[in-house]
Amino acid sequence: MALEAKLSHTAAMILQALDAGFVYGFSIMEMTGLPSGTVYPAMRRLERDELILSKWEKQAIADAEQRPPRKYYKLTAAGWSTLQASRRRYPLLERLIPSESLQTEEARSL
Amino acid sequence: MKPSFKPVFSAIEAGLLCCAAQFVPYGQRADWLREWQAELWHVRQERAPMEQLSWQAEREIASFCLGAFQDAFCLSHYRWKLGTLLTALHGTATQCLLMLFAVLAVSYGIARFSPGVCAERMLSTRLQRPGLILIQNAGEASTTIAPQQYLAWKSHRHSFFDGFAFYRVAEESIQPVSGNGSAPKEPWKIAQASSNLLALLGLPVRFATAEPKGSNDLPDVILSESFWKIEFGADPQIAGRMVRIGQRRARVAGVVAEDSWNLPGKVGAWLLQPDSALAANGDGFIVAHLTPAGKEKFWAPVMQITEYDQDDSGPSFLGYNIDEWQPGSWGIYWLGIAFALISLPAVTSVSLGEYSLNPQKTSWGRRLYRWSFFSAKIALLLPIVYFSTLDIAYIRTAHYSHSSADIQMLSTFAFFLFGLRWALLDHRQRCPVCLRRVEHPVEVGLASRTFLAWNGTEMMCMGGHTLLHIPALPTSWFDAQRWLYLDTSWKFLFVGSGVG
Numbered sequence: 001m002a003l004e005a006k007l008s009h010t011a012a013m014i015l016q017a018l019d020a021g022f023v024y025g026f027s028i029m030e031m032t033g034l035p036s037g038t039v040y041p042a043m044r045r046l047e048r049d050e051l052i053l054s055k056w057e058k059q060a061i062a063d064a065e066q067r068p069p070r071k072y073y074k075l076t077a078a079g080w081s082t083l084q085a086s087r088r089r090y091p092l093l094e095r096l097i098p099s100e101s102l103q104t105e106e107a108r109s110l
Numbered sequence: 111m112k113p114s115f116k117p118v119f120s121a122i123e124a125g126l127l128c129c130a131a132q133f134v135p136y137g138q139r140a141d142w143l144r145e146w147q148a149e150l151w152h153v154r155q156e157r158a159p160m161e162q163l164s165w166q167a168e169r170e171i172a173s174f175c176l177g178a179f180q181d182a183f184c185l186s187h188y189r190w191k192l193g194t195l196l197t198a199l200h201g202t203a204t205q206c207l208l209m210l211f212a213v214l215a216v217s218y219g220i221a222r223f224s225p226g227v228c229a230e231r232m233l234s235t236r237l238q239r240p241g242l243i244l245i246q247n248a249g250e251a252s253t254t255i256a257p258q259q260y261l262a263w264k265s266h267r268h269s270f271f272d273g274f275a276f277y278r279v280a281e282e283s284i285q286p287v288s289g290n291g292s293a294p295k296e297p298w299k300i301a302q303a304s305s306n307l308l309a310l311l312g313l314p315v316r317f318a319t320a321e322p323k324g325s326n327d328l329p330d331v332i333l334s335e336s337f338w339k340i341e342f343g344a345d346p347q348i349a350g351r352m353v354r355i356g357q358r359r360a361r362v363a364g365v366v367a368e369d370s371w372n373l374p375g376k377v378g379a380w381l382l383q384p385d386s387a388l389a390a391n392g393d394g395f396i397v398a399h400l401t402p403a404g405k406e407k408f409w410a411p412v413m414q415i416t417e418y419d420q421d422d423s424g425p426s427f428l429g430y431n432i433d434e435w436q437p438g439s440w441g442i443y444w445l446g447i448a449f450a451l452i453s454l455p456a457v458t459s460v461s462l463g464e465y466s467l468n469p470q471k472t473s474w475g476r477r478l479y480r481w482s483f484f485s486a487k488i489a490l491l492l493p494i495v496y497f498s499t500l501d502i503a504y505i506r507t508a509h510y511s512h513s514s515a516d517i518q519m520l521s522t523f524a525f526f527l528f529g530l531r532w533a534l535l536d537h538r539q540r541c542p543v544c545l546r547r548v549e550h551p552v553e554v555g556l557a558s559r560t561f562l563a564w565n566g567t568e569m570m571c572m573g574g575h576t577l578l579h580i581p582a583l584p585t586s587w588f589d590a591q592r593w594l595y596l597d598t599s600w601k602f603l604f605v606g607s608g609v610g
Contacts, residue, residue, distance in 0.1 A: 026149045026156070026174075035173075037180020040145070056144075067155075070148040 010034060010042055011051075012086035015075065016097045018052060019083055023072045031097055043073060051079035116158075119168055123150060126175040133182035136198060146178050201547040201572065203483050206536065210490040217497035226504025226514070239312035241405050243429040244373060245396040245415060254278070254393035255427070260304070261385055263396070270404030275310040277303035278394025279375035282356045284331075286342070298337060298378030300355060302391055305382040308332060308366065310397055311373075315364035317349040330363035330382045331355065337378035338365045355381055372432060373397065398429070442515055443496050446522025450530065453523075458531045461590065462538060476543065483545055487533045495525045539578065541571035542593055548578045571596075 017028045029039050046052045054073050062069035075083065087093050127150065131143040153174045158167035199205040221227045246253040260276040283297045301307075308315060315332060331353055333342070342348055351362045360381055371377070374395060400408060408415075413429035454460060462484070503518035539548050548569035565582035577594040584590070 024149070024152075025145065026152050030156075035180070036149075036177025037184065040142075040177075040181045041184035068144075068148040068151050070152065071145045 009090060010038060011046060012083070012090055012093055013097065014039065014042055014046065015051065015079055015083040015086060016093050016099065018073055018075050019080075019099045020097045022097075023074060024070050025073075028073075046079070047073075050076055051082055052076060119171070120154075123171060123175045126172075127178050130175075130178035130182045133179065142178075142181065146175075146181075150174065201549065203540070203545040207483075207486060207490070210487065210494065214490055214494045214497070217494055217501055220501045220505075221497040224501060224504055226506075227500045239310075239399070241400040242311065242432050243398050243400060243408075243413065244432045245398055245427050245429050248414075248426040248428045252393065253395075255396050256393050257388045257391060260394075260396050261389060263398075264385070268401075268404075270401055270407060271398045272401045273306070273310050273399040275304045275307040275397045276388055276394055277301045277307055277373075277375075277380070277397070278392055279377055280392075284337075284341075284353055284355045284379055286351065286353055299376060301375060301377040301380045302388065302394070303380050303382055304385060304388060305330070307382065307397065308380065310399055311371075313366050313370050315366055317346065318364040328352070328359050328361045329384075329387070331360040332363055332380040332382065333365050334371075334378050334380075335365055335367045353379075355379070397432075439496075439500060439515075439518060442519045443499070443522050446499070446519050447492075447495070447526050449523050450527040453527055454530055457527060458534055460534065462534065480540075480542060480545065483540075484533070484537050487536070488530075491526070491529045491533060495522055495529060499525055538591065539569065541573060541576045541578075543575035543595075544571065544573045546571055546573055548572075548576070 013032045013034065014028055017031045020031070022028050022031045025036070025040055025043065028034070028043075029036055032039070034042075043052065043054075047054055052073050053076055054071050056071050057069040059069055124147070127143060127146045130146070131139050134142045150171070153171055157170050158164055199208075245255065247255050257276055257278075260274055263271070264274045279299050279301050281297050282300045284300060333348070338344060338348060342351075345351075348362050349364060353360055353362060358381075363382070366380070408429065410431065412431070415427040415429050417427070499518050499521040502521050503514040536547070540546065541548055548571050550572075551567050551569050566588075567580045567582065569578040569580070571577070574596060576596060578591060579594065580591045581588045
């Protein structure tokens with residue numbers, strides 16, 4: 001719980017963006033509007049605190065698409081529970097960045 | 111066809127990311143750089159997918175690249191504390207080169223602002239004018255020459271000489287005409303000289319003024335440095351002051367270091383007189399400068415000079431070579447370097463250890479890196495020795511002197527000899543893989559001595575690459591140090607050492 005209480009709004013936005021399917025640094029920057037100098041170190045700290053995991057894409061996939069391999073991030077179980085706590089603390093978070101499940105529900109209702 | 115600026119911008123952006131990566135701790139640098147580069151590719155695809163140039167897109171891409179610096183500085187918040195930085199640098203090749211750079215900067219700074227070194231540099235370009243001889247009478251009764259002889263030689267053109275000057279030494283009182291200077295207790299020796307003497311000798315005159323001389327002007331007097339210090343308290347405003355020499359008045363036109371005066375007679379001042387005034391004085395010495403043809407014909411320590419008259423007999427003179435060998439600071443420096451190189455095998459082994467004999471083949475790049483580092487150390491050592499020895503030689507004096515040259519010679523020899531020794535010893539104890547100094551010396555214990563018949567010391571690379579074995583007693587089968595390359599099974603010992 002101590003970790004949850006310390007989570008900043010920036011970190012909460014990044015967790016929310018990851019949950020919403022934005023799984024690499026530049027897309028998180030695009031979604032959240034946070035600058036690169038904030039997003040990448042924040043993700044490193046979240047990774048250090050084991051709230052997110054990172055994994056380099058396979059070289060073969062990148063080669064097939066003729067681009068450099070990129071680093072993908074995903075939430076851990078601890079990260080997921082921290083995000084739930086953050087959503088309670090920052091109620092507007094889900095409205096700012098709708099999560100994948102919410103987007104699917106909205107699409108269905110339409 | 112419009113030129114494409116994209117490759118230029120791409121190169122600048124890649125350069126920015128590489129620069130930013132230098133601020134990231136070594137262990138994480140490659141990962142960060144790889145991620146930035148991957149992300150940059152996507153940023154570029156997103157912002158500027160077409161070939162045409164868009165300043166707005168380039169600005170956004172540049173701001174992404176500049177964000178990499180913020181990333182790197184953010185890491186410093188919890189990674190780049192001074193202690194951590196020093197720990198990361200400890201024992202590395204970078205630390206060694208940085209220290210050498212610091213020493214070089216300090217020694218150059220002192221040399222740059224030291225008045226003695228500046229005077230020496232000025233002197234080395236102007237002092238020793240080659241081809242000068244001192245002409246004396248060959249007769250046994252007196253070695254001096256009448257001023258009329260000087261005037262006669264000067265009035266004619268010669269194929270072997272292109273300049274003559276005259277001086278005689280006299281003991282006269284010299285004192286300031288006005289001001290706070292008091293009369294000297296003892297008379298000083300004055301050189302009554304032709305006005306071109308110092309110019310012919312090529313002696314640099316300090317505080318010389320470029321005032322034009324009028325026809326009614328007083329004769330100039332040049333003071334020796336010791337006279338200037340004793341009688342005028344080293345007053346820097348000395349130029350233009352009036353002094354009285356005997357019954358005459360003269361104007362001070364500058365100061366000359368007497369160390370650079372190597373002609374007969376220790377003098378306190380040089381009274382520069384017109385030729386007409388010299389003729390009325392007594393005998394003295396003639397200084398002459400040889401033309402290239404004269405040097406080719408006469409050049410020797412002592413030259414016989416005979417002036418033939420109409421009946422093929424005339425007075426004989428002796429010309430003494432006063433063109434004393436002065437190698438200058440560069441000459442002294444290179445001489446000291448050469449002596450040190452010759453003496454090096456006497457103080458240490460010139461081997462670099464077992465680098466070339468190790469069974470594990472190292473890549474050419476790694477070998478080049480090692481040799482580049484060693485060359486960089488020597489390249490930094492050379493100017494350090496030059497500037498620091500000049501600092502030592504001229505720290506107590508503000509002008510050139512023979513004793514300073516001797517000090518420079520000795521210190522160049524000693525500094526370069528022991529500097530080379532240090533460079534070799536240092537290189538022998540650097541890990542061939544990462545060039546970090548090996549540490550934690552362990553002396554092999556009694557058991558090994560007894561059962562393995564091996565005495566020596568083991569040292570370890572903190573990067574976990576190598577172990578260095580140094581035999582305590584060289585034997586026929588183990589006479590030089592050996593490197594043991596560690597495999598990956600040793601890695602667990604070095605986890606968390608912070609060394610890459």
